[in-house]
Amino acid sequence: MFSGVRSLGYIFIGSDKHIFYFGPDIEPVATARPGDIIHFETMDCFANQIRSEAQLITQIDLSKANPATGPVFIEGADRGDVLKVEILDIKTSDKGIVAIAPGFGFLGDKVKEPRTKICDIRENYVYFTGKGFAHFVEIKLPYRPMIGVIGVASDEKIPCVIPGRHGGNMDTKLITKGTTVYLPVLKRGGLLAIGDLHAVMGDGEVCVTGCEVSGEVLVRVDLIEDNPTPWPILETDDAYYIVVSRENINDALYEATDLAVKVLAHSLALSWDEAYMFASMAVDIQISQIVNAVKTIRARIPKEYTTATKLMEALKQ
Ligand code: CA
Numbered sequence: 163m164f165s166g167v168r169s170l171g172y173i174f175i176g177s178d179k180h181i182f183y184f185g186p187d188i189e190p191v192a193t194a195r196p197g198d199i200i201h202f203e204t205m206d207c208f209a210n211q212i213r214s215e216a217q218l219i220t221q222i223d224l225s226k227a228n229p230a231t232g233p234v235f236i237e238g239a240d241r242g243d244v245l246k247v248e249i250l251d252i253k254t255s256d257k258g259i260v261a262i263a264p265g266f267g268f269l270g271d272k273v274k275e276p277r278t279k280i281c282d283i284r285e286n287y288v289y290f291t292g293k294g295f296a297h298f299v300e301i302k303l304p305y306r307p308m309i310g311v312i313g314v315a316s317d318e319k320i321p322c323v324i325p326g327r328h329g330g331n332m333d334t335k336l337i338t339k340g341t342t343v344y345l346p347v348l349k350r351g352g353l354l355a356i357g358d359l360h361a362v363m364g365d366g367e368v369c370v371t372g373c374e375v376s377g378e379v380l381v382r383v384d385l386i387e388d389n390p391t392p393w394p395i396l397e398t399d400d401a402y403y404i405v406v407s408r409e410n411i412n413d414a415l416y417e418a419t420d421l422a423v424k425v426l427a428h429s430l431a432l433s434w435d436e437a438y439m440f441a442s443m444a445v446d447i448q449i450s451q452i453v454n455a456v457k458t459i460r461a462r463i464p465k466e467y468t469t470a471t472k473l474m475e476a477l478k479q
């Protein structure tokens with residue numbers, strides 16, 4: 163639990179209140195005001211169905227994949243606004259699950275049989291243990307908790323395993339403590355839901371899971387009125403990221419690049435040609451995940467070259 167946070171405008175949402183899809187008709191389980199702090203308790207991406215390494219992802223009910231806790235109605239949020247979500251803290255369970263199965267993940271054609279591995283999490287490390295070629299191995303990875311699913315009500319029914327303009331299963335490791343996520347409000351109240359925490363994940367999430375954990379997330383919500391954004395935006399200490407999800411990864415790469423050039427042209431008062439040349443030196447195109455049915459990439463624009471206001475003005479046009 164998070165200590166010291168019991169102020170007015172604090173809302174707790176238990177993991178029993180969850181959705182398996184985003185859509186226009188999802189029902190709010192609570193109401194928050196701009197400025198409020200919301201504490202989400204989340205199940206892992208398997209709805210906590212896996213308890214031992216003997217349980218395989220091929221044996222569980224995958225219709226219960228990626229439950230997202232919520233949704234929360236934000237007072238005053240209307241279509242065309244942006245919901246600002248500051249990630250204040252993330253806590254996770256002390257065990258995490260990594261799993262493979264034939265046909266799952268980027269190299270799913272090479273996987274011969276399903277396997278589940280449970281990793282211990284302690285003292286800021288995730289422990290990957292098992293039998294190597296001839297000996298027992300234990301490799302530790304830095305604990306870097308992040309949020310896989312964060313989104314709002316969408317125009318169409320979209321399962322929580324699919325990312326999109328509404329956010330959803332973006333599986334972006336930068337969605338972590340200290341980051342601000344800007345989501346386009348598509349329905350009245352926004353309807354924010356969060357789930358699918360990972361104790362650590364690499365860009366790509368190649369085998370189809372991160373280190374899957376249940377946990378808790380503390381966020382502060384706010385509204386930026388009348389500022390539609392076509393895709394979720396992330397803000398970290400030093401950069402903004404436009405997060406684009408498309409079925410075809412090339413379409414995602416093209417659209418994110420195009421938008422980044424537009425942002426630079428507007429922010430720096432450059433012609434499109436100049437902004438395009440400048441982007442080639444200043445913008446990083448990065449992969450978030452390549453294993454969901456819809457792929458997610460992000461364009462990184464350093465803060466030296468734009469502001470949240472300029473960026474949103476440019477994307478609005
Ligand atoms: Ca995920």
Ligand code: CA
Nearest residue numbers: 207310358372
């Ligand atoms: Ca996951």
